Amino acid sequence: MRLRPLCLLALTAAAALTGAAPAQFGEAAGFGEMMSPYFLRRDLQIFQEGLELDEGQAVIVESLFWDYEDDHESGKVRMLERLSEMRENIDQLDRDRILQMVFQPFEQRSQEWDQMREQFLSNVRAILSSDQEQRWPDFRRDLRRRKELPKGRFSGENLNLFEIVREMELDPRTRRMIDEPLNTYGITLDEALVRRERLLHDSRLAIMHSIRDENPGQALDIYEQQITARMAIRRVNDDYTEVIAAGLPEDLAATFREKALAKAYPRVYRPTAAHRLFTEALKLPDLTTESRQAVMDLERSFLGEVAGLNARLVVLLRDYEPEENRYRAQSFATRAGGIKPEKPKDPTRAVFKERDQLGRRYIELLRDLLTPEQFDSLAGSQRFNRRGGARDPLEQKRQFMERQGNKFGVSDE
Structure with a gap:
């Protein structure tokens, strides 16, 4: 019966509809939101500081919040009890009756949820002084x-x-x-x-x-x-x-x-390996004045080039993210009919790859400015520490064990 998945979708909506596309429809319908109170206990501080409540007002607002929280929990329990009762009788009902029963608790809960939020705000506003009212x-x-x-x-x-x-x-x-x-x-x-x-x-x-x-x-x-x-x-x-x-x-x-x-845009502007290595290099205590200036000049050149790539990524993300979310919604909505929409190509991948290659090139230039010992001492440099070919595996293992021993205060001597 094609109807059954739709009923189960509604009955399990409170569990947040696992999966990317179903979650989008669950969020759009407000299923998950209705299961949690809009205001949380930590929000009391926002009211306290934002409205500059006096001691008596703070006590009243806290009491109003406990009532709000209790009302929310009671309403949620009532809805879940009604849904639980439906599970026992759902196989005995026809299609129209099933859907009417399934969505009625959610519709009622939606109205209650809104009313409780607005009533709490109205109650808080009612106790404000004229000066506080102006700040509302x-x-x-x-x-x-x-x-x-x-x-x-x-x-x-x-x-x-x-x-x-x-x-x-x-x-x-x-x-x-x-x-x-x-x-x-x-x-x-x-x-x-x-x-x-x-x-x-x-x-x-x-x-x-x-x-x-x-x-x-x-x-x-x-x-x-x-x-x-x-x-x-x-x-x-x-x-x-x-x-x-x-x-x-x-x-x-x-x-x-x-x-x-x-x-x-954290995906674009989070520090890359090259960013971190430049930062670490400038902290080296044994850098000469000339070497430090060379590292700073190289970093400046890197930042200039990567800024252009990041600007391109922002433009691409602004266009791609809506398309990606639209595709996920379409995939879920048309799944029952066997229709599969065309997945949009992610245009950011090529630019991220270009940025990664740019970073590797500058890391190699940085490596050439430093001594092998200086570069190897940089946190995160291990995967970039080849000079003219791979190092001897036994030598790499020995250095790794030595670093681990030093890390925990162990000495071979």
């Missing part, structure tokens, strides 16, 4: 960034430029230079987050109905809208990385941009 819009935007940005799926979608600014610990005068673009960024990002949040919320029932009606096309349309909303958030972060950097002095702008890109 800024607090709400900050809270939304903290809660919603981690849900990003694409590179750059979960970036929070406020965190980058805080990490840089700018002096007050410099901080004021970017107050206006940073405030505008906060408002613009919040608008994009609200749109995505509402879309994900409104998609819950529609996704369930598409599964119930065996209508993968409807689910794909919804998922396409979600991709668009996610890309909009990433675009805000990409745009304002440059806008905010433009308001900083040149040296700080470069640092800000570097930190933002590393956070937004």
Whole structure:
């Protein structure tokens, strides 16, 4: 019976729908989210600090949270009990009745989940003073960034430029230079987050109905809208990385941009083996002045070349990630009909390979600048330590054992 997998999909949705493509539809329908409270205990500190609650208010908010947490747990238990009862009777029902029963607990749970979240926020707001009430819009935007940005799926979608600014610990005068673009960024990002949040919320029932009606096309349309909303958030972060950097002095702008890109695109900007070896080489205590300058010049040349490749990778990732996620969704949606969509080619592979080859070339140049002893002492240099051919295996083994002995304070003497 073709219906059975769809029923099982709904009944096991709380287990997060293992597998990449099913998980996408489970997330789109909000299955996993409904099984956990929106607010967690650690969020109490955000309310405390963001609203500057006094001691009495903090006690009240904590009490409100315990009630919220208890209500959430009770609602989850009720839903799971209803699903458990269905498992016992599902074989005795016809198709339409099965689907109606399966999705009803999730629909009811979705409404309860939303109501509990909004009621908690309303209760907190009701105890605020007039001064605290004026801070509510800024607090709400900050809270939304903290809660919603981690849900990003694409590179750059979960970036929070406020965190980058805080990490840089700018002096007050410099901080004021970017107050206006940073405030505008906060408002613009919040608008994009609200749109995505509402879309994900409104998609819950529609996704369930598409599964119930065996209508993968409807689910794909919804998922396409979600991709668009996610890309909009990433675009805000990409745009304002440059806008905010433009308001900083040149040296700080470069640092800000570097930190933002590393956070937004970790796959591209995480340090490579060549980065690490250059860093280690410049720490060598026995480098001569001339050798140190030569290493610095070589590193500067490497960073210049790799920057161009990284910029290409970012452009390619921005285009490829939506295509990859779209393919996974299509693969899952059309699986029952035996249709297999064409898998998009990953254009980043060739550039990553080119970057790896570039790194190896510069590592060889670095190796030629150092003595064999200096290069071999660098952490991670072992797989690059050939000079004019492979070393004798016995010699390599002897050196390895010697390093291990030194590591644990063991001596052959």
